[in-house]
Amino acid sequence: xxxxxxxxxxxxxxxxxxKSAEVHRTEHLAVSVMGKLLSANDEVAAHNREHxxxxxxxxxxxxxSPGAGKTALLxxxxxxxxxxxxxxxxxGDLETENDAERIRAKGVPAIQICTxxxxxxxxxxxxxxxxxxxxxxLDILFIENVGNLVCPAAFDLGQHRNVVMLSVPEGDDxxxxxxxxxxxxxxxxxxxxxxxxxxxxxxxxVATQHLRNLSNTAEIIPVSARNTDTLTRWVNWLRRERSLxxxxxxxxxxxxxxxxxxxx
Amino acid sequence: xxELAICNALIEQIEAVAAKQCLTNVARIIIRIGPxxxxxxxxxxxxxxxxxxxxxxxxxxLEIRTGTVQVRCLTCDCQSETTANKLNCNKCGSWQxxxxxGDELILERLEFYSxxxxxxxxxxxxxxxxxxx
Ligand SMILES: Nc1nc2c(ncn2[C@@H]2O[C@H](COP(=O)(O)OP(=O)(O)O)[C@@H](O)[C@H]2O)c(=O)[nH]1
Ligand SMILES: [Mg+2]
Ligand SMILES: [Zn+2]
Ligand SMILES: [Zn+2]
Ligand SMILES: [Zn+2]
Numbered sequence: 001x002x003x004x005x006x007x008x009x010x011x012x013x014x015x016x017x018x019k020s021a022e023v024h025r026t027e028h029l030a031v032s033v034m035g036k037l038l039s040a041n042d043e044v045a046a047h048n049r050e051h052x053x054x055x056x057x058x059x060x061x062x063x064x065s066p067g068a069g070k071t072a073l074l075x076x077x078x079x080x081x082x083x084x085x086x087x088x089x090x091x092g093d094l095e096t097e098n099d100a101e102r103i104r105a106k107g108v109p110a111i112q113i114c115t116x117x118x119x120x121x122x123x124x125x126x127x128x129x130x131x132x133x134x135x136x137x138l139d140i141l142f143i144e145n146v147g148n149l150v151c152p153a154a155f156d157l158g159q160h161r162n163v164v165m166l167s168v169p170e171g172d173d174x175x176x177x178x179x180x181x182x183x184x185x186x187x188x189x190x191x192x193x194x195x196x197x198x199x200x201x202x203x204x205x206v207a208t209q210h211l212r213n214l215s216n217t218a219e220i221i222p223v224s225a226r227n228t229d230t231l232t233r234w235v236n237w238l239r240r241e242r243s244l245x246x247x248x249x250x251x252x253x254x255x256x257x258x259x260x261x262x263x264x
Numbered sequence: 265x266x267e268l269a270i271c272n273a274l275i276e277q278i279e280a281v282a283a284k285q286c287l288t289n290v291a292r293i294i295i296r297i298g299p300x301x302x303x304x305x306x307x308x309x310x311x312x313x314x315x316x317x318x319x320x321x322x323x324x325x326l327e328i329r330t331g332t333v334q335v336r337c338l339t340c341d342c343q344s345e346t347t348a349n350k351l352n353c354n355k356c357g358s359w360q361x362x363x364x365x366g367d368e369l370i371l372e373r374l375e376f377y378s379x380x381x382x383x384x385x386x387x388x389x390x391x392x393x394x395x396x397x
Contacts, residue, residue, distance in 0.1 A: 030375045031374045037270055037369045179351075213349065
């Protein structure tokens with residue numbers, strides 16, 4: 001890199017790759033930026049998190065490949081928890097167009113995001129959806145992301161937790177094949193475990209090893225939407241996260257109360 | 265193809281930088297895309313001209329720097345280079361490591377063609393319409 005002008009034409013330190021400094025000046029002006037490419041998305045995501053924290057809503061970003069069983073698990077989860085919590089779902093997965101209808105049939109509000117052919121949700125889409133929901137009436141918000149193990153991982157939505165689902169038919173090597181997604185997981189759900197009987201080459205131990213190789217200590221919970229008995233750990237995890245979210249909120253409020261009144 | 269969305273974000277950021285510096289024509293864009301960023305450099309390189317057409321970046325050359333995955337071991341405290349799906353310590357094998365680099369998604373540097381007419385070089389003072397009257 002040229003040390004006189006910082007431009008990277010030529011790799012010598014002498015400023016002789018232009019005829020003169022004057023010529024150079026009319027060629028390039030280098031500006032060092034060092035800005036995150038998705039900073040605009042990150043800002044909106046932080047804004048979303050503020051909306052959610054203000055109303056102490058816990059937001060879960062649920063990600064998987066298409067057909068892993070996200071909607072089925074949400075239906076079963078609503079059955080298990082709707083007496084305890086007010087739940088809403090933002091549907092971003094267009095693989096099955098009637099996902100939102102399936103959720104509404106459970107008596108829970110569902111906002112369908114039309115992503116067109118997009119491969120991921122972003123913070124702007126979630127922001128618009130949040131303003132369609134009554135957050136006062138809400139304890140837990142699930143975001144069913146687009147079925148895709150690559151793209152959604154790059155976009156912060158303002159969620160509190162990432163839950164990544166891996167279904168038994170997909171195979172136990174997926175954490176090694178999609179490291180970016182599984183590294184971001186706060187919880188990994190192994191879904192369709194009722195199929196372990198027939199697909200006995202799926203090894204929970206191997207899946208766990210691949211996840212640990214990503215230096216991820218997240219809990220791994222096997223579930224089947226077809227058997228409510230398997231949902232206990234998952235439902236308890238949600239209860240715990242929900243009470244953590246409430247504590248976060250109380251901490252913020254108590255700090256605001258303790259702070260001196262703002263000077264006019 | 266979220267690479268299109270990334271390119272859109274890139275162009276918007278370039279427009280913001282250019283407006284601040286009163287520059288209009290980008291010659292070179294240097295970005296850093298780590299192996300753990302979730303973005304594929306070849307896909308990004310292919311998406312860029314589609315998004316850049318008709319924008320400030322239409323004549324620009326895009327340079328994508330990839331870099332390596334580096335972790336620091338929480339057990340033996342050494343830093344080592346690893347691969348994206350095996351972030352274990354290279355020395356002791358522990359999987360309790362911290363990522364030092366590899367997940368970058370950064371606009372590092374821009375090089376602009378200077379505006380055609382200029383006083384004596386350097387960055388021109390920005391003259392806003394409000395200053396003129
Ligand atoms: N055997 C079995 N099938 C399931 C389970 N969960 C979902 N499925 C089936 O998998 C398919 C896709 O499920 P869906 O919830 O729409 O997946 P999504 O695309 O991730 O939302 C459907 O045919 C479901 O009936 C499960 O726990 N066990
Ligand atoms: Mg679905
Ligand atoms: Zn808002
Ligand atoms: Zn994509
Ligand atoms: Zn070590």
